[in-house]
Amino acid sequence: MKQTLRDLAEQLGCRLLGDGSVIVTTVSSLQSATTGSLVFVDDAQYLDTALGSPAAAVIAGDFALKTTSKPILISSQPRLTLARAAKLLRDPDRNRAIHPSAIVPASAAIGKNVAIGPGAILGERVEVGDETTIGSGSAIGDTVAIGSHCRIDANVTIYPGTTLGDRVVVQAGAVLGSEGFGYVRDSKTGRYEQSPQIGRLVLEDDVEIGANSTIDRGALDETRIRRGTKIDNLVHIGHNCQIGENVVIAAQTGLSGSVTIEDDVIMGGQVGIGDHARVESGAMIGGQGGILPKKILRGKGIVFWGTPARPVREYLKELAFVSRSAKKER
Numbered sequence: 001m002k003q004t005l006r007d008l009a010e011q012l013g014c015r016l017l018g019d020g021s022v023i024v025t026t027v028s029s030l031q032s033a034t035t036g037s038l039v040f041v042d043d044a045q046y047l048d049t050a051l052g053s054p055a056a057a058v059i060a061g062d063f064a065l066k067t068t069s070k071p072i073l074i075s076s077q078p079r080l081t082l083a084r085a086a087k088l089l090r091d092p093d094r095n096r097a098i099h100p101s102a103i104v105p106a107s108a109a110i111g112k113n114v115a116i117g118p119g120a121i122l123g124e125r126v127e128v129g130d131e132t133t134i135g136s137g138s139a140i141g142d143t144v145a146i147g148s149h150c151r152i153d154a155n156v157t158i159y160p161g162t163t164l165g166d167r168v169v170v171q172a173g174a175v176l177g178s179e180g181f182g183y184v185r186d187s188k189t190g191r192y193e194q195s196p197q198i199g200r201l202v203l204e205d206d207v208e209i210g211a212n213s214t215i216d217r218g219a220l221d222e223t224r225i226r227r228g229t230k231i232d233n234l235v236h237i238g239h240n241c242q243i244g245e246n247v248v249i250a251a252q253t254g255l256s257g258s259v260t261i262e263d264d265v266i267m268g269g270q271v272g273i274g275d276h277a278r279v280e281s282g283a284m285i286g287g288q289g290g291i292l293p294k295k296i297l298r299g300k301g302i303v304f305w306g307t308p309a310r311p312v313r314e315y316l317k318e319l320a321f322v323s324r325s326a327k328k329e330r
Contacts, residue, residue, distance in 0.1 A: 097116075120135065126142070129166065144160065147166035162200065164176075199223065211234075226244050227246075230249070247265045256277075259273050268286045
């Protein structure tokens with residue numbers, strides 16, 4: 001969608017240097033920039049490269065204030081501004097309709113300008129907010145509540161009773177609200193019987209779930225993913241987990257049941273966390289880090305690594321010691 005730099009600057013809260021009538025149509029990298037592109041640099045050493053590219057304009061920090069060879073949008077956070085510009089330049093979805101092959105019962109409450117794709121199935125008493133899109137082949141269970149401006153991609157399964165807030169994104173193949181992995185062993189027969197898995201799952205506003213991720217509902221109470229959390233592809237979150245606000249979880253991470261992750265935690269790929277463990281606010285866990293059951297990890301701004309996870313400096317010292325010891329034995 002075409003926008004003038006003047007309009008973009010106003011919407012993004014940026015200072016505009018140069019010709020505000022210049023039209024931009026997309027965002028791109030420096031390598032793939034075209035004459036309609038908006039690019040960004042967050043380091044002065046790349047400014048000349050950006051100015052020499054075919055791009056129509058550049059988003060940059062205060063280091064570009066004296067630049068005159070190309071229009072500039074001055075921002076204190078160039079990368080974030082580019083992300084916001086991309087949303088403003090995205091073509092609107094004009095296909096806002098319910099496909100004839102979708103199954104939508106009369107008991108469903110469908111908001112304004114909702115799109116439901118081919119073969120999607122909605123259960124009884126489902127609620128869908130305004131401007132939400134449900135992709136083809138998705139199955140939405142009874143009494144599910146989906147907020148406004150959500151995007152549910154193709155072949156998503158949402159189990160009954162699940163609640164999604166506003167602006168939630170769920171990518172293809174994700175499963176929300178499935179039964180948790182909880183079993184009780186009969187000491188007489190050795191057989192396992194499933195514990196009740198009758199709680200619910202709640203995703204708050206602005207949560208994003210990656211493709212083929214799975215999140216279990218609570219056993220007796222609820223699993224909750226709080227506002228602004230971003231979850232990558234192929235992540236599993238077990239029953240009764242409590243995930244705080246603005247948490248980032250990378251691919252192939254697995255959380256056992258009843259894990260608590262506080263606000264602003266960052267996890268790398270393939271992290272594993274045992275049941276009833278707690279990660280306190282602001283901690284960072286490196287890829288393949290492991291936290292044992294019932295352990296508490298605390299340290300805002302501290303990077304933890306290894307299994308069991310410990311501060312990265314301690315972990316690297318241990319690796320160095322092992323390396324020196326191995327050399328001595330040769």
